Amino acid sequence: MKAIAAAASTTLLASPWTAALAQADYPNKPIRLLVPFGPGSTPDVFARTVSEHASRTLGQSIVIENRAGAGGNVATNQMAKAAPDGYTIGVSITGPLVNNTLIYDNLPYDPFKDLQPITFGVHQGNVLAVSSALGVNSMKELMALLRANPGKYNYASVGVGTLSQLSVEAIKALTNSYVVQVPYASSPAAVMSVLQGDTHMVSLAPLAVMPQVQAGKMKVLAVSTARRLPQLPDVPTFRESGVALDGSAWIGIVGPAGMPAPVVARLNQAFVGAMRDPAVLAKLRAQYMEPEPGTPEQFAAYMREERAKWGPVIKRAGIKAE
Incomplete structure (x- = not known):
């Protein structure tokens, strides 16, 4: 019994240390980046434009996977359900990150609880x-x-x-x-x-x-x-x-909730650095995208602001998912 207890104690002590080592070594394998729309879509173009630079900063390849469906909900749900180790992240947009919480009665994830904002990406005017x-x-x-x-x-x-x-x-x-x-x-x-x-x-x-x-x-x-x-x-x-509307079809980078803070910080550094690189910035602007990278906290606050802005519009229009 003492041997078992000692072994258990050693395991408990080792777990935080092992986790810390894993975070310090992050990333040590390729990262999956999910895109909730098909190839050639604007989220796909954004993802491919910034990922090349970010992968060089991280020292690992970023593998883009297109998972279209349900207005972006399919891939965004996969992001929310992924292991929070930083090896599955994604880009997503206004609908699945904000507005769909008001439109779908049974959304399989809560973007405000189940996702970790990494950085805001770009604004796009429709x-x-x-x-x-x-x-x-x-x-x-x-x-x-x-x-x-x-x-x-x-x-x-x-x-x-x-x-x-x-x-x-x-x-x-x-x-x-x-x-x-x-x-x-x-x-x-x-x-x-x-x-x-x-x-x-x-x-x-x-x-x-x-x-x-x-x-x-x-x-x-x-x-x-x-x-x-x-x-x-x-x-x-x-x-x-004569139409009282202004808005942005924005894109951001998120991962599953529960990601270790050092991993979130590492990803934020890589993607913010990519969007601030003059060559990447020029490519994005040539595609009518205006980058506005920032902290995870700033992105989280912006998501809440967008929900407050569009909530009354969606309610007045009676928009609901069929």
Whole structure:
């Protein structure tokens, strides 16, 4: 019995020491970074742009895994359920990190309890774009068309509760029109639906639609940010167009709750450093993304602010997951 007790005591004493050694050695194997949307989506582009630099800082490869589904909930839930050792982290967006807590009755995770913010990533203003075949050139013309034809038009989105949906819902409220939402798993799929005529409009990050705009296949009518984008100075804001909305389709980096503080700090250092690197910064801005890296605490506070901001909007619109 004494031998067993001694062995148990040694194990108990060794566990914190072993954990400390493991944290000091972190990372000693590749890190999985989950992306809740498909390849080519803006979260995917962001993840790949910053991960190359961050992996050099960490001294380990970062393996990106795309896990699309349920408006980002599938991968974000996997992040929340992962072992809190720092070897499974991910990027996620407004919907699964904030708004879906108000939209889904049985969300399988609580982002405010089950996830550890690592750093805020980037802001992106959504642009409202339509097919060139629709024949409208301004938000005023689009709203007149919707008022005159209730129920005739639909729009593509990348999920319930995202800015992709909320921005069009704001237009619906102003026009008292019924525009059907058609959700897609990624922004490329949503854009393709407009090009093929399956949907008529979409609100997405500029990166997703500008190649088609430049090709003459789509037109941008407005941007969701409070101020016009420097890259698109001729595109008015929603508010300038008579729609009381401003918002960002932001992206952040998170991991499962319970990660050791030194591991969180190491990851924060690597990703913040990546976003502040001049070459990475230039790449992000070329893709209409504005980095705003910071501390885990700042990101956690911002998530709470976003919930307070969008909660009343979601409630007024009666948005719920089907």
